[in-house]
Amino acid sequence: MMEIKPKIYWVGIKDWELRRFHGEEYSTHRGSTYNSYLIKDKKIALVDTVWTPFHEGFIQQLDREIGLKNINLIVINHTEQDHAGSLLYLMEKIPNVPIYCTKNGAAMIKGHFHKDWNFNIVKTGDSVELGDYKLVFVEMPMLHWPDSMATYVAGANVLLSNDAFGQHYAAPQLYNDQVDQGELFQEAIKYYANILTPFSDLVKRKLKEVKELNITIDMIAPSHGIIWRDNPMQIVEKYDLWASGYHEGTVAILYDTMWGATKKMALAIAKGLENKGIGVKVFNVGRMDKNDVITEIFKAKGIIMGSSTINKGILSDTASILEMIKGLRFRDKIGSAFGSYGWSGESPKIIEQRLAEAGFDMIMDPIKMKYDPTPEDLVDCETFGEQFAVKMKEIFS
């Protein structure tokens, strides 16, 4: 239990060992934290809980520090198991305590726990007086579930933002100014790219709405990772940027190969892009963490994706990335496709079609080479890279 502002305590859990989240869908190279907050004002409020496997230690800590019976209300900003999982066990001890949540939140708590507890449905602007502080609720539907909301602690100027502005990042320290900035921002952008990209329009609208409220925010305390206390608005500004067709002006070449032919093509295309002054990163998607690939796609302006043909189709790791791309609905990105083949050569066309369906502007016809590319083939690949670079520059100008 650590005091983050007078009378406001972090009562979360650091999960150092977590390496996979959302089943196997999200890699967590640096673990994660489940941040729960306790406000010990005249009334005692608990905001969010922790993931189910950690419920025992979490509840014991709360009981030891304040006595469970002294909790006057619980706020559930979001009902996903990593934040609300311990609620079931907590409510066994204090079954009548009021739970403040959105209308969707109450429905989803019932969906998860099949219990009809004492729900207090709140909307944006509703509030609860705690004594010196007041909790003010801000609905954030689809950021990133229909139930999501944030809780603002008026008087302390703390925004308990739940999943927004969070990162899967376990660190010895609690605050943004105490940790490695490279690690912190890598985890923050990875979180945005992999979880929030489909909701960028909503993010922009919500940020505008919050700015118009004209509230002072001295601290943003999300439900995963570190707390933003040093210039907390810097992460809000980043979200504004990331939600606005963000890119770093580079090209990501993503390839998959069985015997190395498509890799040779990838490197030749990269050379062509570099010849024309475009920054390029090359990744073997079969060997790379998929969420890191998604983060790199998020950062790039252009995506050139290659796979050799297998059984008239594409290699499975490429297919998996394309499925993720489809759901994430990237915007304002350009692309093309390539690949080696033996006799029928379907893969580049399949990639082209799937990227186009996912909203990419395919600015060049795909290129394919039979079996291992000859030196002449590689010159053609290099020229392909140069032409892509020229078109990309035209789009920028």
Ligand SMILES: Cc1cc2nc3c(=O)[nH]c(=O)nc-3n(C[C@H](O)[C@H](O)[C@H](O)COP(=O)(O)O)c2cc1C
């Ligand atoms: C199991 C297997 C299935 C393949 N199926 C096809 C196919 O359906 N059509 C085709 O054009 N080539 C097919 N190929 C040939 C490869 O696409 C070809 O060898 C290519 O050069 C491999 O490129 P890579 O080294 O980048 O994987 C197949 C190869 C293997 C090993």
